[in-house]
Amino acid sequence: MHGQGPDDVGRQMGPIQGIKKLGDGDASNDLPWPDVSTPSTIPTPYQIFQLQEKAPYSKRRFYELVKLYHPDRHAHSCHVPHVDCLSPDAKMKRYRLVVAANDILSDPSRRRAYDLFGAGWSTHPDNGGSAYSSDDTMRQRWSGSHDNNSPAGNATWEDWEKWHQRNSGGTQDPVYTSNGGFVSLVAFVVALSAMNQASRVDEHQQYFADRIELVHNDCHQNIQRRKDGTRELSSADLAILRFMRSRELGGTNTYVIGAGPRRILIDTGEGKASWSQHLLSLLSSERTTISDALITHWHPDHIGGIADLRSLCPQVRIYKHNAPEGQIHIDDAQRFGTDGATLRAFHCPGHTTDHMAFVFEEEDAMFTGDNVLGHGTAVFEDLRTYMTSLKRMQNQFSSRAYPGHGSVIEDGPMRISEYIEHRHQREHEVLSVLAQSSKTAQAMDHAGKRDDAQADSLVAGEMSPMEIVKVVYQDVPENLHAPAAGGVVQVLQMLAEEGQVVQSADHHRWRIVEEDSGDGSLSKHGS
Numbered sequence: 001m002h003g004q005g006p007d008d009v010g011r012q013m014g015p016i017q018g019i020k021k022l023g024d025g026d027a028s029n030d031l032p033w034p035d036v037s038t039p040s041t042i043p044t045p046y047q048i049f050q051l052q053e054k055a056p057y058s059k060r061r062f063y064e065l066v067k068l069y070h071p072d073r074h075a076h077s078c079h080v081p082h083v084d085c086l087s088p089d090a091k092m093k094r095y096r097l098v099v100a101a102n103d104i105l106s107d108p109s110r111r112r113a114y115d116l117f118g119a120g121w122s123t124h125p126d127n128g129g130s131a132y133s134s135d136d137t138m139r140q141r142w143s144g145s146h147d148n149n150s151p152a153g154n155a156t157w158e159d160w161e162k163w164h165q166r167n168s169g170g171t172q173d174p175v176y177t178s179n180g181g182f183v184s185l186v187a188f189v190v191a192l193s194a195m196n197q198a199s200r201v202d203e204h205q206q207y208f209a210d211r212i213e214l215v216h217n218d219c220h221q222n223i224q225r226r227k228d229g230t231r232e233l234s235s236a237d238l239a240i241l242r243f244m245r246s247r248e249l250g251g252t253n254t255y256v257i258g259a260g261p262r263r264i265l266i267d268t269g270e271g272k273a274s275w276s277q278h279l280l281s282l283l284s285s286e287r288t289t290i291s292d293a294l295i296t297h298w299h300p301d302h303i304g305g306i307a308d309l310r311s312l313c314p315q316v317r318i319y320k321h322n323a324p325e326g327q328i329h330i331d332d333a334q335r336f337g338t339d340g341a342t343l344r345a346f347h348c349p350g351h352t353t354d355h356m357a358f359v360f361e362e363e364d365a366m367f368t369g370d371n372v373l374g375h376g377t378a379v380f381e382d383l384r385t386y387m388t389s390l391k392r393m394q395n396q397f398s399s400r401a402y403p404g405h406g407s408v409i410e411d412g413p414m415r416i417s418e419y420i421e422h423r424h425q426r427e428h429e430v431l432s433v434l435a436q437s438s439k440t441a442q443a444m445d446h447a448g449k450r451d452d453a454q455a456d457s458l459v460a461g462e463m464s465p466m467e468i469v470k471v472v473y474q475d476v477p478e479n480l481h482a483p484a485a486g487g488v489v490q491v492l493q494m495l496a497e498e499g500q501v502v503q504s505a506d507h508h509r510w511r512i513v514e515e516d517s518g519d520g521s522l523s524k525h526g527s
Contacts, residue, residue: 045101069095260339262291271304296369350386374406437461462509
């Protein structure tokens with residue numbers, strides 16, 4: 001069993017595919033200049049970028065137009081007929097209009113001002129000149145297509161008089177007003193202007209108030225995220241980069257510890273390519289290397305990546321309790337240090353005889369290997385030794401446990417207490433099942449219900465480990481009964497050492513030990 005990196009991570013760099021150079025092929029033929037009614041008419045920013053007024057703005061067309069009209073390209077043909085035919089001055093004016101249009105549409109506040117008031121466009125200096133005239137544009141907006149008899153062509157009072165005479169056949173009589181009426185009219189216009197100005201001020205104030213609120217909320221969220229990050233990531237957490245923790249049952253966790261250029265690795269996983277690729281990516285991004293690797297125990301899912309580690313970090317030293325040739329032996333209480341972290345080895349046999357845990361002194365935490373897991377319970381080679389190790393481990397630290405499989409355990413000592421209590425519960429259940437079997441056998445003897453064949457095979461309620469499993473683990477799927485039987489055998493062996501059960505002559509069955517109570521009757525352990 002071994003760990004999986006997120007999505008079998010391992011960054012692989014290569015050429016970026018699918019990118020087409022701007023201007024390649026016939027791409028520029030899709031970039032016509034807006035079709036305006038007269039050469040002097042100024043296209044709007046939306047027309048230049050072929051964009052609907054409410055549509056989101058993208059700079060893709062801006063980059064393409066800049067490449068067409070940029071001054072540096074004027075000396076070279078771009079092989080686009082509607083661009084090559086323009087004079088350098090016309091190209092320059094279009095280039096400036098493209099830049100000005102981008103400045104407006106790429107800035108939300110300027111775009112809003114333009115949409116509401118036309119701000120920033122008709123008054124732009126590049127909209128003047130012979131080729132593009134803001135006066136012509138405004139005149140075009142007001143007049144549209146008109147002939148010489150259109151009232152839109154009247155520029156002075158004399159023009160209005162002549163137009164009126166042509167169309168009404170007479171002179172226009174003057175209209176007079178009193179001084180009071182004129183003052184009232186002026187006051188009305190001033191009041192109307194003031195109301196309009198106040199409305200515009202309120203609108204701008206609301207806009208800026210909304211912007212301030214958005215900025216305030218964004219700043220508050222950033223500050224909160226940093227506070228949460230500071231609260232959740234202690235200095236010890238920053239020293240641990242737990243890069244191979246599978247959330248699936250059975251995944252092997254490997255840990256890179258430290259904050260400097262030389263770091264410590266705990267366990268090496270099973271040896272899959274994804275693990276070494278992810279480790280290489282991590283070391284490259286952190287600009288660091290592994291100087292020491294600490295192995296918790298000999299199981300394949302913890303030592304399988306040693307060869308890959310040596311190829312990535314040739315100078316690495318491999319440490320293990322009862323180390324084989326080519327590795328270095330770990331002594332109990334031996335310390336290992338790196339920038340930001342100090343680890344103390346703790347020999348705790350049980351899961352295996354060579355099992356080592358490591359106390360993370362800066363955090364008062366422990367890397368528990370496979371003695372204590374983030375999910376379920378652990379298997380063990382010797383129950384009595386395992387129980388002794390659990391009790392010793394419990395007193396070595398006070399905070400988190402970083403297991404060999406499963407999630408980080410926030411309260412490690414509490415989880416160890418649960419493990420110890422669980423093992424005691426299993427001992428009690430095994431004794432209770434054997435005691436009940438003995439009572440049933442005696443009742444059958446008194447009632448004379450057992451025949452000779454049963455008497456030969458069943459002596460005083462003897463049971464096999466699998467028979468005990470089917471009672472104790474009756475709620476567990478049958479495909480898990482075989483491994484559970486191994487645990488029951490471990491419990492029976494420990495109880496036999498304590499004198500509470502005995503094994504049959506053929507070593508296949510077990511029964512509870514009966515004690516003489518002193519009055520001629522027999523009592524049973526666990527009853």
